[in-house]
Amino acid sequence: MAGKLRIALDAMGGDRGPEEMVAGAVLAVSQKDVAVTLLGDEARIRAAMVPHRLxxxxxxxxxxxxxxxVVAMDESPFEAIRRKKDSSIVRAFALHKEGKVDAVVSAGNSGATMAAALKYLGRLNNISRPGIASAFPTMKGPVVMMDVGANVDCRPRHLFEFGVMAAAFSRVLFNIERPRIGLLSIGEEGGKGNVLVKKSHQLFQQSSLNYIGNVEGRETFKGDVDVIVCDGFVGNVCLKLSEGLAEVVIAMLGDEIKKRLSAKIGYLLARDAFAAFQRRVDYAEYGGAPLLGLQGVGVVCHGRSNDVAIMNAIRVAAEMVRNRVNDHIIELLAADGFLVRVAEAADDENGPGAAG
Incomplete structure (x- = not known):
């Protein structure tokens, strides 16, 4: 495995069991210049490898x-990592801390994944709240939304940091030199939104980031913005709503095609286009959601992730390491170090919860 990036995969995470995790790992090592360390029940992992005839x-x-x-999906994150030190997710981040792997991927309990990452890796300097970013397909290219679930109660400083981290990720992973950043709100005007959004808007306006102002939810999929910033409560609702909408649209199209002969004929003629559309809106194509703001690399996957999603999550983790995403985050923070201090001072002055 010398010379290859080593990605730790929580083989016990996800709804489909070690069989799907192993299948994804096999795809990854077959197509990518990586090695994968599988953590979990050894007997089940070895049994899952047998059909692949590697x-x-x-x-x-x-x-x-x-x-x-194993950390169950419904367990309390911090309690689980405290009690289950020999769980696959905890051991994965312990290996990362020891330098034995370069990144961690898990489709398991996302709260426990973040908790273990924070315990073993810690935060980047000047990052007060690591978060979860997620890429969405749009009419023109992917958009990165952050945060999508890690932080439900935020202050302006946190949203500003999310913008910096998501911009660095977008720049490195999608080759966008100056990502356009929008703040999710109920109107495009700077005076719209709650106290948190208004104060965050002022911070972004003073920064060196390519901030284009407030954006409404309907702008998400048009492709006119590269990064959308919001708190984790709103972001998680947006993520789940988008996933559900994509699934329902595909199901509705299928139902309509079955109803009429003309629709069936049209489907046969446009079958490749329908297949391309389904791939375009499939979360598996984007792999997983990176944990940004850590002194290391972690990627969380959908609980229903299939082998393709796991393969792509391993790809994302490897690209984050190779392209030094954390270095880019530190670089962007340094450019706006004064604003970070201003935000810190505002938080101290206003007290807990004042921004929200």
Whole structure:
């Protein structure tokens, strides 16, 4: 495995079990210049490998680290990582801290994933709240939304940091030199929104970031903005709403095609276009959501992730390491260091919860 990036994969995470995690790892090491360390029940992982009949060269890129505990999806995150030190997700971040892997991917309990990441890796300097970013398809290209669930109660400083981190991610992963940043609100005017949005708007206006102002929810999928900033409560609602809408649209199209002969004929003629559309809105194509603001790299995946989603999550993790996303975050923060101090002072002056 010398010379290859090493990605730790929580093989016990997700709704589909180790079989899907192993399948995703096999796809990743077969197509990408990475090695994968699978953590979990060794017997189940080895059993899941059998059907793949791996050549020796591919098998050599897969390593198993046996663990005896699993964090369930409904467990309290901080309680779980305290009690289950030999769980697959906790051991994965412990390996990252020790330098034995370069990044961690998990489709398990996202709260526990973030909690373990914070415990073992810690935050980047000048980042008060690490968060979760997610890429959405739009008419023109991907848009990155942050935060989508890690921080439900935020202050202006946190939203400003989310903008910096998401911009760095967008610049590195999607090759956008100066990502256009919008603040999610109920109107485009700067005076619209709650206290949190209004104060955050003022911070962004003073920054060196390519801030284009407030954006409404309907602008999300047009592709005229590269980064959308919001608190984790709003972001998670947007994420789940988008996933549900995509699934319903595809199901509705299928129902209408079945109703009429002319629609069936039209489908046969446009079958490739329908397949391309389905791929375009499929969360699996984007892999997972990066945990930004950590002294390391972590990616959380949808609980229903299939092998393709896991493969792409491993790809995202590897690209974050190779392209030094954290260095870009630190660089952007340094450019606006004065604003970070202003935001800190405002938080101290106003007291807890004053911004929200």
């Amino acid at each position: 050549p020796a060269e591919i098998a050599s890129r897969l390593e198993i680290v046996a663990t005896t505990q």
